[in-house]
Amino acid sequence: MSTHDILHRLSETLASRRHADPEKSYTAKLFADGPDSILKKIGEECAELIMAGKDGKRLNIVRESTDVVYHILVLLAFYGLSIEDVSQEMRRREGISGIDEKASRSAGK
Numbered sequence: 001m002s003t004h005d006i007l008h009r010l011s012e013t014l015a016s017r018r019h020a021d022p023e024k025s026y027t028a029k030l031f032a033d034g035p036d037s038i039l040k041k042i043g044e045e046c047a048e049l050i051m052a053g054k055d056g057k058r059l060n061i062v063r064e065s066t067d068v069v070y071h072i073l074v075l076l077a078f079y080g081l082s083i084e085d086v087s088q089e090m091r092r093r094e095g096i097s098g099i100d101e102k103a104s105r106s107a108g109k
């Protein structure tokens, strides 16, 4: 299964949890608790990723990155968005160097 397929399938699963039982689905619990609880988890998971990155342990970096991605996908699903929307934005940016893009912003100031 490709990276895109697994992200797409997970996005669909998360969207399907909108009306699921919060006692049976962690995603449904996050939805029920509201956006602040999702944002809090993203903050916590990012902090854990930073610590993993500082330690330089590759497996932990992968695991913490996965937690961050999952919680970002939950936030997207909460707002009716999905990995497809992120993918579309990535495609729009493809080939535009961050250095060039930043320079074009400074030129407009």
Ligand SMILES: N=c1c2ncn([C@@H]3O[C@H](COP(=O)(O)OP(=O)(O)OP(=O)(O)O)[C@@H](O)[C@H]3O)c2ncn1[C@@H]1O[C@H](COP(=O)(O)O)[C@@H](O)[C@H]1O
Pocket (backbone or CB within 6 Å): 010, 013, 014, 017, 024, 025, 026, 027, 028, 066, 067, 070
């Ligand atoms: N990929 C994930 C995934 N990654 C992380 N998590 C959960 O995210 C939580 C991470 O929080 P922590 O590490 O802080 O763990 P914790 O201390 O137990 O959590 P808190 O008490 O702080 O809330 C854990 O409960 C993890 O199990 C995930 N939960 C679900 N998924 C995917 O989402 C699908 C739907 O899940 P449910 O909604 O639970 O059915 C699953 O089939 C998976 O594919």
